Amino acid sequence: MQVGKYQLFVATIFVGMETQLNNEVKIMRLTKYLSIVVAVLALGVSGVSSAGMLDDIKARGHLQCGINTGLTGFAFTDDAGNWQGFDVALCQAVAAAVFGDASAVKYTNLTGKTRFPSLNAGEVDMLSRNTTWTYSRDVDLKMTFLGVNYYDGQGFIVPAALGVTSATQLDGASVCIQTGTTTELNLADFFRGNNMNYEPVPIETNEEARNSYLAGRCDVYTTDRSGLAATRASLDNPQDHVVLPEIISKEPLGPVVRHGDDEWADIVRWTLNVIIIAEEKGITSENVAAMAAEVQKDAELNRMFGTEGEYGAMLGLSADWVVNVISAVGNYGEIFEKYLGVNTDIGLERGVNALWTDGGLIYSPPYR
Amino acid sequence: MAELNKQDYEPGTHVDLAPPVSQVGITGWMRKNLFSTPTNVVLTILTIYFLYKVIPPVLNWAFIDAVFSDLDHRNECREIAGGACWAVVRARLEQFIYGFYPEHLRWRVNLTFVLMFVALLPLLYDNVPKRKYLLWFSLIYPFFAFFMLWGGLGLEDVESAKMGGFMLTVLIGMTGIVVSLPLGIALSLGRHSSAPIIKVLSVWYIEFFRGVPLITLLFVASTLLNYFMPPGTHFDLLLRVIIMVILFAAAYIAEVIRGGLAAIPKGQFEAADALGLSYAKSMRLIILPQALKISIPGIVNTFIGLYKDTTLVVIVGLLDPLGISRATLADSSWQGLSTELYIFIALGFFISCFAMSRYSLYLERKLDTGHRVK
Incomplete structure (x- = not known):
């Protein structure tokens, strides 16, 4: 019986030992819990301040974007260790829209299995991960598909x-x-x-x-x-x-956000749209600054450049957000040619991904 | 015979004759080991033929026709030679080692890595000079490593997402190994215990974690845990994965050590009791030293398995060497060079795992008390 009595004591010793060796983990865990407590307190105090994702993202200082773990042309690392690709460019475009800085984005690499749970759990603000728009994903998984940036098949x-x-x-x-x-x-x-x-x-x-x-x-x-x-x-x-x-x-690929914040969905949707309009109107990363500096005859251009109306403010963005996006990543055609086009190793023709004016399917509602 | 038997020399002065050529040197060795029986002759010839067929092409591909220079594109490799294009490893070497850790902070990773051996030394060898002081260093090393890698206390912060490559493998693997051993020992003692609650809890824990595949646990870590957290909180993915790996490995270690405990004769427990030792002392001085010694091969086996299992983290989107290779192969400049990358990664893992298994052999020899059947 004496042994039995001591066993609890020994167990505590071993647990204690484990705590000691486990300290590294413990500390990290503790900081996390503390930060949770602080976050909850802050929520309680400030109340409505974190009403929308845009405010949260602005407060955080960067966009968290879910991308592929590696897909040729769409998401890959260059020799310097930077993420690049057709999908990654859209993340950078949204970062440019929100912050005016295309580098204010951090990437989370998601596999086919983890992409939707991660998005739903709020680990990422948006997916730009060659995700096919399907009925069940849109309806059953409660995703919001924001358009198509690549028609695959x-x-x-x-x-x-x-x-x-x-x-x-x-x-x-x-x-x-x-x-x-x-x-x-x-x-x-x-x-x-x-x-x-x-x-x-x-x-x-x-x-x-x-x-x-x-x-x-x-x-x-x-x-x-x-x-x-x-x-x-x-x-x-x-x-x-x-x-x-x-x-x-049909594999229409495009950016995705979770249900629940339509204002944020609008920002991502219209970032994609203005990239498409920019190609249609001949705005490129090179000429956008010069074009925005003077009043254009085309009123849609003036609205996009923020020289007419208050269109940026409607989204909660700066007046010149479109200029920031285009000067950072270029228009749709530029992005396509840079990562997928005929002059790259991949050598894809535009095909159905040409503008609607060229007989393709790429089309954007008017910026009005 | 008669000639040889005739002694015409003083005892002790005869010059030794050389042994027959067929018994010594390379000929003798070959006769003994390669051509001793007809079966061995056939097997030897077949093996030599096989090696002759396989080795030259492999050497050709990997070294002679290979490209080692510093290039930017696979086509440049192909212009030079048709063999292995090691330029890809060269171009991505830093990513394979550090992941995306900021370049100007990589000295911190290097320092942590070197000091890891200093911290391990007194734990692995008992004849290290000044071992007592070094053990104190081993104790504070985990905190040191944590601050070095993640920053804080005035050091620039680095987030987990920046960590990848072999650094990530060593980080997950070593943390898993170091923490799961004491946890596993505690669990095995718990399972061996006669106190019902401790025993039942230990058994439940062990059976649960052994009954669930690591991949499932990683998925739980990466997706399910989020749902239990308040929305908007960010519980580091790497941390979650490390915890899961530790919990998983501890269950296996516990069972390995339970095997060791089961092999200890009852007399040892009784002798410890007869000496009047407390439970803690009898375990520490009598039982565990023997049980752990018996369990060494099993423990190291589990550790090697755990170390290699770290590659599974690629499925939850962490960029271990396999993840880095995937991102590299997606770059159209290096597409299709998977063989080169996989060989490189295999080499990296082989070095670590081989070192572990060598250490285990050393430890077994050192602790050998001559009880075992050789």
Whole structure:
């Protein structure tokens, strides 16, 4: 019995020991709890001061933006360790809109599984992470999709030596396909709809698909067209491989915020919109300062530059917020050409992502 | 024979004859080890053929045809040679080591890393000079490391999101190892205890954490915990992940040590009681030294597993070396060079894990009391 009595005592000793060694963790935890208490107190004292996300973000001093952990052209690190890419540029644009400074943004890398929970839990202010706008995400997951900055769709890549020019000639082909994705379902639908057969070669990652395809384990590789273009660009002889013209699914990608703060949603939505309008009106990062300095004949330009009306104030932003955005990241066409366009390694044509005036789908409501 | 037996020399003056050539030197070694039986002859020849087929191409790819120079694009590599393009590792080396830690503050990481060995030294070896004072340093080292890495007390703050690469691996791995060992010992003693509440709690804890995959715990850490926090609070993701890794590893350590405790003969417990030792003393002086000694291979095995499991954090968006490689391969300048990066990462992990397993062997030899069957 004596032993039994001592056991509690020993347990406390060991717990005590653990506390000592665990101190590093404890301190961090303690500071966090303290900051929570302080935050709650501050909330109680100041009451309505943190009414909207815009105020919170301004008080914090930076935008917290959710991006991909790595997707060619859309989000990647350069040799200096800075995040860059088509999606990252939109984060920078929003930071420029809010702070007038495109570098006032911090990134949270999110995987396909963590993106929505992180956004919902308030860890990030917005997602710019090649997220497809779908019914269930919009309605069931309570996300607010703010437009489309890239119209993607599933396509096929084949070796040029096969002589195939259309996906309808792929009857009996072996197809490398990522398992458990919507691309797998799209593929099945497409082949069934065209009364064709195929032999699936299941793979897990894009890198594995690339290697399998190169090793000839499959005749065709199918995934989103932007991914195909990027994969093709990384092959040793890109001209030996062709991306077929068919697009068998709709993947409209765009920025997302959570339900509950429409003012903040408006800011992100209109940041994307003004980038598009800027391309339409020929405003570029180079000429925007000069154009804003003088009164333009086009009244929409004057409204955007803040020289006519109080349009910035309606969003809670500065009068020249559009000038800040465009001079920081450029217009839609500039961003596209910088990260995805024909002069990059990826070499994507504008295609459906051309402006509506050029026969594409990129279109913005008027700034009025 | 008769000739040899004839002694025409004084005892002790005969010059030793050299052993037959077939028994010594490289020929003898080969006869003994490679060609002793027909099966061995066949296996040896097959192995040599296999190595002949594999090694030259690998050497060719990795060294002879490889590009080591400082370049900016994979195409520049391809223009020079068709082998490995190590330029990618060179271009991203700092990211692989420090993640995105600000360049002008990296000396803090270096200092913390070097001092980590100073702090570990007295814990790993008992013949270190001035060990008593060094142990005090080991005790304050975690606080020191915390302030060095995250800042505070006048040092510039660095947020967790800036940490990545091997620095993150070592940070998560070492914190996990150092904290989970005492926690695991406490849990195993708790499970071994006869006090019902302590025992039941320990068993529940251990069974829960062993029954749930680490990936699930990481997801809980990254997504679920947020829902319990007041909205707008920011509970550091890295911290959450480290806590989960510690809790997870502690359950495994506890079970490994329980194996050690189970191997101790009942007589040892009784002898400790007969000496009139208190529970604490009997554990500290009699039971745990033996139990821990038996458990060394298992403990180190768990540690190595834990260290390698840190790569799982990539799925919650932390940029460990694998995460950095993903972000690197997404840069169209370096796309498709996954083999080079994976080999580099594997090498980094091999060095750490091999060192750990060597230390465990050293410790086993040192603590060997000759009881074990060799």
